[in-house]
Amino acid sequence: MGDLSDDEDVPDLVEVDVKKVPITIITGYLGAGKTTLLNYVLTEQHGKKIAVILNEFGEGDSIEKSMSIGEKGELFEEWLELRNGCLCCSVKDNGVKAIEDLMTKRGKFDYILLETTGLADPGPIASMFWLDEELCSDIYLDGVITVVDSKYCQKNLDEKKPDGSLIEAARQIGLADVIIVNKTDLIQEQELRSLRENIRTCNGFAKMIETTRARTNIDDILDLHAYSGLGSDKLEKLFKDRGFNEEVKHQIDQTIRTVTIDTQGSMCKNYFENFLQNLLWEKNIKNCKNQVTEILRLKGILSFDSEDQCFVIQAVHQTYDFQATTTCGDRNRINRFVFIGRNLDKVILEENLQNCLVK
Ligand SMILES: Nc1nc2c(ncn2[C@@H]2O[C@H](COP(=O)(O)OP(=O)(O)OP(=O)(O)O)[C@@H](O)[C@H]2O)c(=O)[nH]1
Numbered sequence: 001m002g003d004l005s006d007d008e009d010v011p012d013l014v015e016v017d018v019k020k021v022p023i024t025i026i027t028g029y030l031g032a033g034k035t036t037l038l039n040y041v042l043t044e045q046h047g048k049k050i051a052v053i054l055n056e057f058g059e060g061d062s063i064e065k066s067m068s069i070g071e072k073g074e075l076f077e078e079w080l081e082l083r084n085g086c087l088c089c090s091v092k093d094n095g096v097k098a099i100e101d102l103m104t105k106r107g108k109f110d111y112i113l114l115e116t117t118g119l120a121d122p123g124p125i126a127s128m129f130w131l132d133e134e135l136c137s138d139i140y141l142d143g144v145i146t147v148v149d150s151k152y153c154q155k156n157l158d159e160k161k162p163d164g165s166l167i168e169a170a171r172q173i174g175l176a177d178v179i180i181v182n183k184t185d186l187i188q189e190q191e192l193r194s195l196r197e198n199i200r201t202c203n204g205f206a207k208m209i210e211t212t213r214a215r216t217n218i219d220d221i222l223d224l225h226a227y228s229g230l231g232s233d234k235l236e237k238l239f240k241d242r243g244f245n246e247e248v249k250h251q252i253d254q255t256i257r258t259v260t261i262d263t264q265g266s267m268c269k270n271y272f273e274n275f276l277q278n279l280l281w282e283k284n285i286k287n288c289k290n291q292v293t294e295i296l297r298l299k300g301i302l303s304f305d306s307e308d309q310c311f312v313i314q315a316v317h318q319t320y321d322f323q324a325t326t327t328c329g330d331r332n333r334i335n336r337f338v339f340i341g342r343n344l345d346k347v348i349l350e351e352n353l354q355n356c357l358v359k
C-alpha cells in the first residue's frame with residue numbers, strides 16, 4: 001500500500017464496527033438429511049437469530065423442499081418466521097447480493113444456513129460466497145457441511161456418469177469441511193466401518209461426525225472459520241491429527257482422493273500462482289495417464305521468498321486466496337499442502353511444487 005501521509009486531502013478512515021455474518025452451506029445427496037439438520041439446528045437453543053435459505057440454483061425439487069421445511073406446505077418466496085426467531089426464505093435470484101438485500105430489508109441475522117439442492121455441485125456456490133475481504137461484503141463463508149446418507153452413500157459414490165464427469169455425491173464429499181454421516185441407525189457396524197474408511201480416503205481432512213436424525217453438537221458445525229480464520233496453527237494441527245496413509249503415488253482410479261505434500265524451501269510467488277492457475281483454471285496438470293487433475297479443495301501453508309511470514313493458501317473450485325499468518329518465526333520454510341480431488345498424481349504434483357521453489 002502506498003504512503004499517503006503527505007496528502008492533506010485524504011480524509012481519516014472511520015472505523016465502523018461491521019460484524020460480518022457467517023454463512024454455512026449445507027449440501028448432501030437427495031434425502032440425506034439436510035432439512036432434518038436444519039430443523040434440528042433451529043430447535044436447539046443457540047441464542048442466534050438464524051436465517052435459513054433454500055437455494056434454488058439447481059432447479060428441480062425446490063417447491064417440495066420449501067414445503068418440507070415449513071411443515072405446512074407453504075411456499076417461501078418471502079420471509080417466514082421460524083422458531084427461535086429465525087427466518088426462512090428461498091432465494092431464487094441466488095447470490096450474495098440477493099441475501100444482502102434481504103438483510104437490509106429484514107435486519108441482520110447472526111447466522112445464515114444455506115441448503116443446496118441434493119443434486120447441486122457445491123463448488124461454484126461455495127466460491128460465490130467466499131468473497132475477498134476487499135469486497136466488503138456483509139457475509140462470509142464459514143464452511144461447507146455435507147450430509148451423507150449412510151445407507152445409500154456407497155451406492156451413490158459408485159455411480160458413474162456417462163461422460164465420465166464426477167458425480168455430485170463425490171464432489172459434495174470432497175468439498176466438505178464437515179461430513180455428517182447420517183442415518184447410522186439404518187446400517188450395521190461393519191458397513192459403517194467400511195463407509196467411514198471410504199469417506200476418509202476421499203476427504204482426509206474434513207471433520208467426520210456420525211449421527212441419527214442429524215443430531216450433533218452445534219459447536220462442531222457452526223463457526224468453523226474454515227475459509228477465513230484458518231490460521232497456520234489450526235492447519236498444522238490438522239496435518240498432525242490426520243495421520244492418514246496414502247501410498248497411492250500414481251492414482252489411476254476415478255475416485256476422489258486426498259493427497260498431502262511437503263516441500264522445503266521458499267516458493268517464488270509468481271511460479272506458484274502460475275502453477276495454481278494451470279491447475280485450477282487452465283486445467284492442464286495431468287496424471288501419469290494423461291487424465292486432467294480436478295481439484296475440489298486445496299489448503300496449505302507456504303513460504304514465499306519475498307516474505308518473512310508464512311501464508312495460508314485456500315482454494316475451492318476455481319477460486320484461490322492467500323492469507324498472511326502471524327505465527328511463523330521458527331519454521332524452516334516448510335510448505336505443506338493438501339489436495340482433494342480426482343486424478344491427483346502425487347509424483348507429478350510434487351514435481352510441479354518443486355519447480356516453484358527458489359533455487
Ligand atoms: N432412519 C432415519 N431417517 C432419517 C434420518 N435423518 C433423516 N431421516 C429421514 O430421511 C428423510 C429425508 O430427510 P431430509 O432431511 O428431508 O433430507 P434432505 O437431504 O433435506 O432431502 P432433499 O432436500 O429432498 O434432498 C426424511 O423422511 C427424514 O425423516 C436418520 O438418521 N435415520
Ligand SMILES: [Zn+2]
Nearest residue numbers: 034035065068
Ligand atoms: Zn431438504
